Amino acid sequence: MPASRPVADDYLKTIYHHTEWQGDPVTPSRLASELGLAPSSVTEMVQKLAAQGLVTHRPYGPVQLTDEGMRRAAAVIRRHRLVETWLVREFGYAWDEVHDEAEVLEHTISDRLLEGIAARLGHPRFDPHGDAIPDADGTVHREPFVLLARADAGHTGRVLRVSDRDPALLRACEEAGLDVGHTLTVVGDGTVSIDGAPAIALPAGAAEAIWVTA
Known part of the structure; x- marks a missing residue:
């Protein structure tokens, strides 16, 4: 029996997301x-x-999307991230509040409404966390990036993405000024300068949750 559409879409979205910002394929246990x-x-x-x-x-091997799986996953990701962007811009949601709402709405809104939302927002390329919103044909626009934890001292880059996995960390990053668009310079282990200001200590876990331009 085929998997139900919402359940299958959640799997495809998770596989897509796992390899979006790093190269290691997802294993069944990690999934x-x-x-x-x-x-x-x-x-x-x-x-x-x-x-x-x-x-x-294959048994004991990674799970990878086929071309068709990639197209379908990109379509689901597009829905989710457009809804998140819509909630932030039009309804005043904070970036740490939108994920769960989008999880529900992405399965219920029509294609017509989705494209209306995209047009209303000016066809954005990124959601509030900096994740790329695929075009309607699945095309993704993304700059070369590096995880902040792997950036060398002296590296300067613009914040491209802050992981939405931990709402508390999102709030801590926002309070520290570590949101999308700001320029960071790695000063030393666990410290950065934001837009040329004096160095500050990163919130716990932030270095593993922030991606900057390479």
Whole structure:
């Protein structure tokens, strides 16, 4: 029996997101951890997705999107990130409040409404966290990047993305001025200068949650 559309889309979106900002493919065990599901349930679903031609997988190997799986995942990601952007711009949501709302709305709004939202927003290329919003054809526009934790001392780059995984960390980054668009210079281990200001200590976990231009 084919996987239900919303469930399958959540899997495809998670696989897409895992490899978006780093190169390591996702394993079934990692996928189970990210989805909060039992490994046996994930294995069964991956087999269904493979049967539908949406992923490739061999025993004990990584799970990878096929071309069709990539197109469908990009479409789901587009919905999610446009809704997040819409909620922030039009309804005054904070960037740490939109993820759960978007998770619900992405499965319910029509294609017509989605494209109306995109037009209303001026067809944005990035959501409030800096994640790229795929075009309607799946094309993604993204600059070369480096994870802040891997940037050498003296590296200067513009903040491209702040992970939305931890709402508390998002709030801490915003309070410190570490949101998308600001320019950071790595001063030393755990310290940065923001837009040329005196160095500050990074909030705990921020170096592993911020990507800057390479």
